Amino acid sequence: MATEKVDKIVSQEYQLGFSVDVIADTLPPGLSESVIAMICAKKNEPQWMYDLRVKAFHKWETMKEPHWAHIHYPPIDYQAISYFSAPKKAPNSLDEVDENILAAYAKLGIPLEEQKMLQGIAVDAVFDSVSVKTTYSETLKEKGIIFCSISEAISDYPEMIQEYLFSVVPSTDNYFAALNAAVFTDGTFVYIPKGVRCPMELSTYFRINAKNTGQFERTLIIADEGSYVSYNEGCSAPQRDENQLHAAVVELIIKKDAQIKYSTIQNWYPGDENGKGGIYNFVTKRALCDGENSKVSWTQVETGSAITWKYPSCILKGDNSVGEFYSVAITSKHQQADTGTKMIHIGKNTRSTIISKGISAMRGENSYRGLVKILPKADKARNFSQCDSLLIGSDCGAHTFPYLESQNPSAQIEHEATTSKINDEQLFYLRQRGISEENAVSMIVHGFCKEVFAQLPMEFAVEAKELLNLTLEGSVG
Amino acid sequence: MMQIKNIHAKIGDNDILKGVNLTLEAGKVHVIMGPNGAGKSTLTKAIVGHYDVKVTEGEVIYKGKDILKMPPEERALEGIFLSFQNPVEVAGVNNAYFLRTALNAKEKYHNQKETNAAEFLKLMKVHVEQLGMNTDMIARGLNDGFSGGEKKRNEILQMEILQPDVIILDEIDSGLDIDALKAVSEGINRMKDGKKTFLVITHYRRILDYIHPDYIHVLQDGKIVKTGGPELVDILESQGYHALQKDT
Ligand SMILES: Nc1ncnc2c1ncn2[C@@H]1O[C@H](COP(=O)(O)OP(=O)(O)OP(=O)(O)O)[C@@H](O)[C@H]1O
Ligand SMILES: [Mg+2]
Secondary structure, eight states: OHHHHHHHHHTOOOSOOOOOOOOEEEOOSOOSHHHHHHHHHHTTOOHHHHHHHHHHHHHHHHOOOOOOSSOOOOOOOGGGSBSOEEESSOOSSGGGSOHHHHHHHHHTTOOOSGGGOOTTEEEEEEETTEEEEETTHHHHHTTTOEEEEHHHHHHHOHHHHHHHTTSSSOTTSSHHHHHHHHHOOBOEEEEEOTTOBOSSEEEEEEEOOSTTBOBOBEEEEEEOTTOEEEEEEEEEOOOOSSEEEEOOEEEEEEOTTOEEEEEEEEOOOOOOTTSOSEEEEEEEEEEEEOSTTOEEEEEEEEOOOSEEEEOOEEEEOSTTOEEEEEEEEEEOTTOEEEEEEEEEEOSTTOEEEEEEEEEEETTOEEEEEEEEEEOTTOTTOEEEEEEEEEEESSSOEEEEEEEEEEOOTTOEEEEEEEEEEOOHHHHHHHHHTTOOHHHHHHHHHHHHHHHHHTTSOHHHHHHHHHHHHHHHOOOOO | OEEEEEEEEEETTEEEEEEEEEEEOTTOEEEEEOOTTSSHHHHHHHHHTOTTEEEEEEEEEETTEEGGGSOHHHHHHTTEEEEOSSOOOEEEEEHHHHHHHHHHHHHHHTTOOOOOHHHHHHHHHHHHHHTTOOGGGGGSEETTTOOHHHHHHHHHHHHHHHOOSEEEEESTTTTOOHHHHHHHHHHHHHHOOSSOEEEEEOSOSHHHHHHOOSEEEEEETTEEEEEEOTHHHHHHHHHHHHHHHHHO
């Protein structure tokens, strides 16, 4: 049947699986207080940061890895992972960034050299455990915008870090968040001052290169009153036989009348067709809509990782605040994704929208898990959720787990869910009009995702579409 | 134009076509009539390479080649078009985008300049108006939620834009209201250029009064049992297919 060929199409090789040789400073595997002390020492961190990390570490030791998600994987040996790996020389200027690293980013389509920098997009490049370069920092500073690595922020803006770090995702929030708090090595810090509309797209590109290391980054974005920023993250990793752990935390704080648009294109190595290798992606992302009329939109396109465990959430505290979640998650080969969102309505007239599109092919397992919670004071809160699943072939799975807790009778909640299959009859119809099978599949999948793609900033929408095409491309047998 | 030679075909384990012979002439309108379940749709599917139909014997010669070896998209690109008895819905794939992709695929295949979006919209607009279609239908998903008659008009729109050479219409007239039947028939007549071949499957004479067929073939129990001119329709209408069976 035609769908067997579709499997071939969707099992296209991973394109970014290269690694580069970099002389790295890597800690031996294992996690202990002394490892944390070494990380702090390498990063020249103040005592208070060390204390916070150790507190999180001790809490983590008492916690259990969560297993409620619809994912299966062998036990992770946390003592077998290295928690810090950085290119040997900490670069002070771009001239000092290892040529191989520059070449790696160039190959990923992200030139970091001054002359070649992407127009209109400022980039923070995080390579294994450290940020190697942040572009346009100076230009942004003129507007009072801070865009730097979180390590820099800890040393340069300690008051802000002490006030906001762990304020949305506490260091002991969950197992992976606690692990991250103990060992996070780098990430991005953004502050947009009152009334400022950030003039360019900000983005972070995470690259795992070293073997046997985990990547634990932490991102903190603060949008002060009346400000706006569009922030994007992308990521990829070499193709390796062993699984690698990525446990990140993202905290967003949105003040009165401010807005953050946060977009992710996740393309970690997904593992091979037998389920060997791939990134385990356990991520906690949360936004606090603190002020009135604040707004956050999470848009994610999840194509990579062996396992995705991720629920970008919105705490709608300010009256009239708005939370949005747009997601496309694709699982093929043996990939498993358990992803969704939480919308916590606290303030009056808070509104949330959830659009989730799950695509499963081959032996992929895709679960949507979403919570809509309306607290007693959230008068006239509204939520609309739509969760659609598209199945390609018969060995894959799609699951939907919507949870709803309403404590206010004036709330309006709507939930729609559909499951459809790319069927042979549709493919045949398109082929009878002269469209190749490959393009036919791609058209149907793109059509299915278009509401979400429409939310991405233009440059990234193009990238997402191409990525989807690559995932779908291949020889038709 | 196309020679269908001794086609035997199965669906699953059932023999449906049992030696169909038919020569389609350039510039002519051929009609196939026959009882329900006789194998008319199966024959059209065999020609376009539908995966349900397994051809066990015979060949279909077109442009000097046996097309049965070609994948479906190649047959389409070579100019064979089938309007389906029941066009499938493809939600999410925009109708106009789909049609332009199909047109560009054909242009590319024949090394022609690809029609760009602006040119395409103009072209589409002309045809949509001619067919009396509701303009919002081109912005909708392909056949998504279309009524039976709207789907049929949409098939004719595709035919007119793609300009195929062998046009197979499987019950294009079923479920059409009076105005739609007229619009669809006019669309078919506009396509006649003395070179294109039509193979029209129908149960009713109404459409034939508009499109003036050259030949009527009767397909019964997997075979063409009779071929004649338009007068054959009168005999069938008055006596039914039973009469023919006694003849043969
Ligand atoms: N997918 C299928 N699976 C099993 N049998 C099928 C399938 N498709 C068609 N058939 C059978 O093949 C035979 C011929 O069907 P076909 O659709 O070609 O008939 P038809 O002449 O087009 O009839 P109608 O006038 O009703 O459209 C019928 O007996 C039908 O039940
Ligand atoms: Mg039929």
